[in-house]
Amino acid sequence: xxxxRFLRRHWxxxxxxxRGAFPGFVDPLDVKEVLDLAxxxxxxxxxxxxxxxxxxxxxxxxxxxxxxxxxxxxxxxLVQDTNHFSRRAERLxxxxxxxxxxxxxxxxxxxxxxxxxxxxxxxxxxxFLVQGRGRRRWQVSRQSDLGFVPGLDLKILERFExxxxxxxxxxxxxxxxxxxxxxxIAETECLTWSVGFRAPSDQELAxxxxxxxxxxLALEGRYADPGLxxxxxxxxxxxxxxxxxxxxxxxxxxxxxxxxxxxxxxxTEPKAHVWFTPPARPHSRARFAAAxxxxxxxxxARARLLYAxxxxxxxxxxxxxxxxxxxxxxxxxxxxxxxxxxGAPAAFLxxxxxxxxRGFLHLGEVGSNP
Numbered sequence: 001x002x003x004x005r006f007l008r009r010h011w012x013x014x015x016x017x018x019r020g021a022f023p024g025f026v027d028p029l030d031v032k033e034v035l036d037l038a039x040x041x042x043x044x045x046x047x048x049x050x051x052x053x054x055x056x057x058x059x060x061x062x063x064x065x066x067x068x069x070x071x072x073x074x075x076x077x078l079v080q081d082t083n084h085f086s087r088r089a090e091r092l093x094x095x096x097x098x099x100x101x102x103x104x105x106x107x108x109x110x111x112x113x114x115x116x117x118x119x120x121x122x123x124x125x126x127x128f129l130v131q132g133r134g135r136r137r138w139q140v141s142r143q144s145d146l147g148f149v150p151g152l153d154l155k156i157l158e159r160f161e162x163x164x165x166x167x168x169x170x171x172x173x174x175x176x177x178x179x180x181x182x183x184x185i186a187e188t189e190c191l192t193w194s195v196g197f198r199a200p201s202d203q204e205l206a207x208x209x210x211x212x213x214x215x216x217l218a219l220e221g222r223y224a225d226p227g228l229x230x231x232x233x234x235x236x237x238x239x240x241x242x243x244x245x246x247x248x249x250x251x252x253x254x255x256x257x258x259x260x261x262x263x264x265x266x267x268t269e270p271k272a273h274v275w276f277t278p279p280a281r282p283h284s285r286a287r288f289a290a291a292x293x294x295x296x297x298x299x300x301a302r303a304r305l306l307y308a309x310x311x312x313x314x315x316x317x318x319x320x321x322x323x324x325x326x327x328x329x330x331x332x333x334x335x336x337x338x339x340x341x342x343g344a345p346a347a348f349l350x351x352x353x354x355x356x357x358r359g360f361l362h363l364g365e366v367g368s369n370p
Contacts, residue, residue, distance in 0.1 A: 003098035012126060012177045015140055017166055021173035027132040027191050028088035034111045034191065037079045038062045044080040044273060048118045048154065055119060057153040076116035076186065082193075083107040084274070084301045089193075094336070096128065096195050101333070102267045102306050105196040112136070112186035120160035120183035122146055125199040128175050131168035134190025138174055139165045141181040157181055168192075198267075205266070209254070212262045219251060264313030268304040276300060276359030288353045288363070289341070295364040297352060298337035303360045305333045314360065322347045 001018070010016045029037070038045040038060050045060030047067075051074065060077075067077065082089040083106060093107045105125070109132075110118075120139075129138070139162035149156045160183055167187060168174060176182055178199065184192065223244050231238075283291060299305055305314045312319040312329050321329060325348040332338055341349065355361035 006175075007098070010175060010177075014177065015164070015180060016175040017168075018173045018175075019169075020171050022130060022171040025130070025132065025171035028086050028092050028107075028193070029082060029109065029191075031111060031133075031189075031191065033086075034079060034082075034109055035062075035064060035067060035077070037082065037085060038067070038077050038111075039064055042273075043085065045077060047075060047077045048116075049075040050115070050117060050119070055149075055152055055154055055156060070113075073113055074115040074117075076110050076112035076118060078108060078110045078118070080108050081106045081271070081302075082109050087301070090301050092130070092193065093195060099197065101304075103197045103199075105198045108194040108196060110184075110192045110194065111190075112192070113189055114186055116186040116190075117184060119154060119156035120181060121155055121157060122179050122181050123176070123196075124178055124201075126175070126177055126197045128173055128195040129168070129184070130193040130195070131170055131172045132191035132193055133170060135167055135169055135187040136190050136192055137165065137167045137185050137187055139183045140176065143181055146179070146181065200266075208266050209259070209262050212265070213252065213254060213258065217252065219248065221248070260308055260311060261318065264306060264308060264311060264318065265316050268306050268313045269316035270302060270304065274302045276302065278357055278359040282357045283353075283363075285350070285353050288356060289349045291363050292338075292341040292344075292349065292352065294340070296337060296339045297332070297341060297356075298362050298364060299332065300360055300362060305329070305336075307333050314355070319351070321351060324348070325351065 006016070037043045038047075039062055041061050043060070045062060047058045047060070047062060047070075049056045049058075049070070062077065083093045089107050089109075093104065096104065110116075112134075139160075141161050141163045143159075143161050143163075145157075145159055147158045149158045160181060162183065166172075166174070223241060225238070225240060282288075303315060305312070307313070307330055310323070310326055312321060312326075312333070319329075322345075324345040328338070328341075328344055328348045341352070344352075352361055356363070
């Protein structure tokens with residue numbers, strides 16, 4: 001099925017099971033590497049356990065010895081942003097670049113022992129579930145009753161009525177639109193890779209935009225009441241003060257340019273736990289330019305570079321660039337790497353050298369790790 005047909009028939013409309021979507025699929029990380037990530041303070045991880053009707057949620061990091069003490073059934077460990085730690089994981093995420101990168105969130109992995117599950121639930125975003133080693137049974141429902149079990153740290157559906165069911169084998173893929181109830185249970189020890197997408201709520205966007213405007217407002221003036229008369233009701237807000245507040249608020253204006261600027265910054269803002277590591281021995285400008293021409297460049301796996309028209313945004317900041325750089329930056333944003341920079345303008349190489357020194361950009365096609 002072509003990407004265009006999938007988007008037309010299934011995206012945000014109906015689930016789709018694709019048998020053998022990834023023939024000969026090899027997990028980007030093996031079980032040991034996943035558990036090593038779960039033990040790292042640099043990665044976001046959590047463990048969900050089930051014992052009958054009892055559910056528990058713990059947040060990592062998890063020492064290997066702690067995971068070894070878990071029973072042989074009914075638990076799972078989830079690790080977010082695996083694409084930040086493995087080039088192989090980043091390549092899997094790249095397979096979904098038919099969706100704009102502004103919408104892509106991360107590649108999460110779930111390692112589960114038999115019976116491991118996070119329970120029946122819904123997501124507010126689209127998700128592709130790619131089955132790695134082992135088998136996992138999936139049940140889905142288009143039910144309208146989406147009430148949660150009260151008193152849990154997990155948002156588990158109180159009632160779940162499956163309408164369809166499949167067992168996914170290695171290389172199979174299941175797409176689920178937002179708000180489709182689903183329940184995955186490991187049949188064997190398994191790894192499942194989840195490609196998640198960003199779907200900010202209107203409340204989140206509006207609150208973020210108001211914060212953005214608040215940092216940039218420059219309104220002159222201050223409330224004054226030189227003709228104030230003695231108060232007969234001291235607890236009452238003076239009508240003149242209320243009128244002044246209303247007039248001041250009405251002076252706040254936002255343009256389409258403000259919205260574009262906010263959107264670019266908002267959509268490229270790194271997650272709170274993300275930081276970048278500059279090279280221990282940065283190249284000089286001349287050596288960097290020569291190496292980039294030979295080896296090419298690649299964005300760090302954690303870096304987010306997006307554009308809208310001639311405006312570019314990197315990691316929550318606006319990037320001011322000469323027109324001669326625009327084409328090169330668009331290529332970098334679209335593919336996240338450049339095979340070579342031969343012929344690139346000096347201004348682009350200046351910017352790339354600065355980003356390299358800050359850890360945003362690397363020489364050669366690399367992520368953070370193999």
